[in-house]
Amino acid sequence: MQLPPELIKHLREKNVILFTGAGVSMNLGLPSWSKLIDYMAGLLGYDPTIFQSSGNYLELAEYYSIKEGSLEKLVQWMDIHFHANSIDVGACPIYKQIVQLDWHQIYTTNYDNWIERAFKHYKKPFDKLIGIADFTKSASGETQIIKYHGDFEDHESIVLTETSYFDRLSKEHALDVKLKADSLGKSILFIGYSLSDLDIRLLLYKLQCLWGESIDHELQPKSYIFLAKENPIQDLVLEHRNVVPIVSSEKDPGKALEQFLNTLVEAIK
Numbered sequence: 001m002q003l004p005p006e007l008i009k010h011l012r013e014k015n016v017i018l019f020t021g022a023g024v025s026m027n028l029g030l031p032s033w034s035k036l037i038d039y040m041a042g043l044l045g046y047d048p049t050i051f052q053s054s055g056n057y058l059e060l061a062e063y064y065s066i067k068e069g070s071l072e073k074l075v076q077w078m079d080i081h082f083h084a085n086s087i088d089v090g091a092c093p094i095y096k097q098i099v100q101l102d103w104h105q106i107y108t109t110n111y112d113n114w115i116e117r118a119f120k121h122y123k124k125p126f127d128k129l130i131g132i133a134d135f136t137k138s139a140s141g142e143t144q145i146i147k148y149h150g151d152f153e154d155h156e157s158i159v160l161t162e163t164s165y166f167d168r169l170s171k172e173h174a175l176d177v178k179l180k181a182d183s184l185g186k187s188i189l190f191i192g193y194s195l196s197d198l199d200i201r202l203l204l205y206k207l208q209c210l211w212g213e214s215i216d217h218e219l220q221p222k223s224y225i226f227l228a229k230e231n232p233i234q235d236l237v238l239e240h241r242n243v244v245p246i247v248s249s250e251k252d253p254g255k256a257l258e259q260f261l262n263t264l265v266e267a268i269k
Helices: 005-012 022-028 033-044 048-052 057-068 072-082 093-100 114-121 132-137 162-170 174-183 198-212 232-240 253-267
Strands: 016-020 105-108 126-129 143-147 187-191 223-227 243-247
Touching: 005 016, 005 187, 005 253, 022 093, 022 253, 033 048, 033 057, 033 072, 057 072, 057 162, 093 114, 093 253, 114 126, 114 143, 126 132, 132 174, 143 174, 187 198, 187 253, 198 223, 223 253, 232 243
Parallel strands: 016 105, 016 187, 105 143, 126 143, 187 223, 223 243
Antiparallel strands: none
């Protein structure tokens, strides 16, 4: 796999932020969004197929929240099933590779705590940041794991419904301010995302806007995204936003990500 030389250089200098999405945690067998929606349908007495076709995931979670009065029962189910005792993080090479790459900062839109558990498993210190109160507790020199869309440790922090997502769009959260500051002089590597995800498209747009307001926007560090398959149309849009796509020839997404991270580990030795 051909890697951009600049990415390797920045990795060696510890000048890259890792940003992980659901495609990472799915390698542990965590329930997909589709299974989560099916569970909502069952609780509400809907046929899962009909429920799935009645709106997007954010709308359906919003509907569930309105009908049930809260997300508490759903979040409890998610916490249990996302952290099943049968899951062995040590048996997943992807999480070992993430730890081995020794990031200064890892942002994630995942609610689960498997990255944190991987750091504990491999005895690597870290700080977890969920909200502004955590900023003062962060120890210098340790990897920061920033839970960009919330964490099961704080149910109120979880961005799951349409309202909570729109709130994040309309208000500048403390984590948004932190991301702006962190990303000004660093590249970002996105893994575990599809370009059909609104999360990643919004993040890339925000980064473009941030640098577009600067007279020095040509100095913006490149960002990188690992993708399962090539799309020339998306490639051009990414290039316009100063993002370099890295595409694997491996058809299995999990194997492709594992091979990519292993190549990074070997490249920086």
